[in-house]
Amino acid sequence: MNNLELESLLNDYLKPFAIKDYCPNGLQVEGKGNVKNIVTGVTASQALIDAAIAQKADALLVHHGYFWRGESEPIRGMKFKRIKALIESGINLYAYHLPLDVHPEVGNNAQLGKLLGIDQFGGLEVGNPNSVAVYGELDTPLTAEAFSERIEEVLGRKPLFIDGGSEVMIKTVGWCTGGGQDYIDLAANRGLDAFISGEISERTTYSSREQGIHYFAAGHHATERYGVKALGEWLVGEHGFNVTFIDIDNPV
Structure with missing residues (x-):
């Protein structure tokens, strides 16, 4: 499926425009145009990005993405490394926060x-x-x-x-x-x-x-492991994507 069509599909299902949130929901970092293999996880950390790259994923779908209200805007340091890895690998980053909670x-x-x-x-x-x-x-x-x-x-x-x-x-x-x-x-x-x-x-x-x-x-x-995991299972069952859920350990 085209990456923008996938965003429309997810938006229709999760209805982010009906919810006031603290971050943008949907496609946050654009990658390759065709999406078949998707990795899901809770947070778009470097460890999850590296795992998605190893899985040769076309897209990474998470609950916690980037560009939060009040965060530092310059793309440097940790944020730069993450986004650089996504762009160089052509991986689309989709993130849904409150829409995936509710x-x-x-x-x-x-x-x-x-x-x-x-x-x-x-x-x-x-x-x-x-x-x-x-x-x-x-x-x-x-x-x-x-x-x-x-x-x-x-x-x-x-x-x-x-x-x-x-x-x-x-x-x-x-x-x-x-x-x-x-x-x-x-x-x-x-x-x-x-x-x-x-x-x-x-x-x-x-x-x-x-x-x-x-x-x-x-x-x-x-x-918050189970919402994005269930969303991935919905994409498999209803739309035929290849989806792998990867849980990056976090004690918090």
Whole structure:
């Protein structure tokens, strides 16, 4: 498929124009005109670019690309090396941030909820049809300790658990993959039993303890592996691309 046609295909599916984001979504670095072999991954790091080159990829599709609001604009240093490697190899870089978080099927939130056995009911942001944070119910109520163990088993990473002081079994859960820790306040206002995000801030501990809601920081990278992986599987099943998901280890 032509590289610009692939961008249109992804845009039609993920609908980035409906979401206000902190970076451009879509084709960020243009490469060769025909795309068949695609590498997917969480972040367009040098290690992932090198892996895509080794795979002879025509395109790299990621959740975290480049050109973030507020970042230094000159293309030098680390940014230069990354972009130079992409251009010299003719690899197209496609990146989708919030559109890939909120997509109802292949989104990071949808995929994490499915893996953890949570039925998604709706968004935590009232009046926002593209709410970045969501909520739902566990298939089976669990103690905080048992839920922590389930997260560790699914993600292969022990979450940081902040005890909210509640002794009830966890049934209702809010979550937002990646850096969504501040949505804990919306979860607490809704009266949910627990909240999950990737990262934690110093203030999150007090939000958890003082509002009586259990909190789990499960890792930014760990919680956001599954959206781009599912998107790649959609490209294989629906459009016949050759797609390889490559997970570059990141403990954060």
